[in-house]
């Protein structure tokens with residue numbers, strides 16, 4: 502309730518707001534002040550246009566409730582607002598302060614209908630949603646708490662003041678333990694908090710509990726194969742299993758398959774915690790199997806972290822956490838492989854393979870196809886992960902040639 506109270510009292514001046522107005526450029530940053538200030542030219546694009554302007558933010562003490570409310574609002578805004586309404590991702594944050602981000606949306610309504618007001622009115626009835634409106638006066642623009650005409654509410658006028666670009670993109674501030682988990686307990690806690698609303702969480706936690714703790718004996722090498730969808734992971738891992746007489750494992754493991762679709766439909770906090778736990782179950786399997794034979798793993802922590810970071814970070818590749826950031830560090834309690842290979846092909850070749858295969862894709866993979874920015878961010882995040890870093894393999898040649906290339910690498914690095 503503290504944050505909601507803070508928003509209600511209008512004590513927002515220490516916060517910076519970021520609106521992802523155009524994904525190819527920097528967000529528009531502004532802060533608030535009691536004194537009017539002229540808008541910069543860049544901000545005129547957002548605040549100077551005709552139309553009604555609103556922003557809304559979600560607050561709750563429960564992170565599960567907050568994540569679900571955010572996803573529901575996003576869906577509602579997409580399906581109910583007309584084409585004359587632009588909806589942008591917006592966040593409010595304290596620069597460089599971890600976990601200070603409050604996520605929300607900015608709405609620019611150029612229509613002559615009251616559809617956006619009606620939608621906002623319904624959303625505002627939820628105790629976790631705060632709505633602001635924006636008004637212009639010459640060169641100035643101010644924000645105030647929005648109330649539908651039939652409700653009288655005291656409001657504080659705060660002027661929009663253009664702010665400097667943040668050093669760290671706001672979406673990077675909340676990644677730890679919301680999108681990427683760096684120890685099992687943190688991911689475990691998220692599913693524990695969901696057991697009332699997602700009964701399957703109990704079954705997943707039971708499967709995690711059933712895995713005996715495995716400290717890795719100095720067994721056979723463990724080799725992880727990573728890459729975007731359709732880069733040839735399945736083809737290569739199966740060929741390696743044959744040629745090395747190895748055990749082939751996957752993350753998420755087969756025992757989580759019945760729950761995957763359910764968790765894929767949940768907001769990132771819950772979905773990512775599910776995949777994180779999947780890695781720990783796979784780790785337990787690796788620990789056992791590597792005592793008997795070399796182990797090949799199809800996707801592991803690199804996939805979990807790279808997709809999560811690329812989804813969490815809005816806009817351009819430049820917005821990703823900087824190389825060397827602690828966000829790319831391998832979890833200390835997760836079994837480390839001996840070698841991680843990242844299969845890469847050109848976007849054109851990948852699309853050709855996807856089309857030839859003609860299979861269903863997950864929503865995220867479908868997004869990869871249409872969202873070049875997202876694909877670039879996933880690949881870049883893969884390459885920035887450290888300890889162990891991945892070795893890039895050009896997977897465009899024929900399956901036989903890719904296999905030979907990889908066998909050569911395995912011989913050199915793992916002496917197999």
Ligand SMILES: Nc1ncnc2c1ncn2[C@@H]1O[C@H](COP(=O)(O)OP(=O)(O)OP(=O)(O)O)[C@@H](O)[C@H]1O
Nearest residue numbers: 729730731732733734735736854858898899900903
């Ligand atoms: N080296 C290659 N050259 C040409 N085609 C290939 C090559 N490797 C795989 N393919 C073909 O590309 C398609 C995708 O390959 P595959 O299923 O192995 O990819 P994947 O990375 O496992 O995908 P996903 O992550 O979606 O499971 C398949 O039709 C496969 O036959």
Ligand SMILES: Nc1ccn([C@H]2C[C@H](O)[C@@H](COP(=O)(O)O)O2)c(=O)n1
Nearest residue numbers: 752753776800801804805808863865
């Ligand atoms: N260890 C893993 C494996 C997969 N994921 C997520 C990332 C993508 O959303 C999707 C890709 O998997 P595929 O469709 O190739 O089976 O699953 C993950 O986070 N961690």
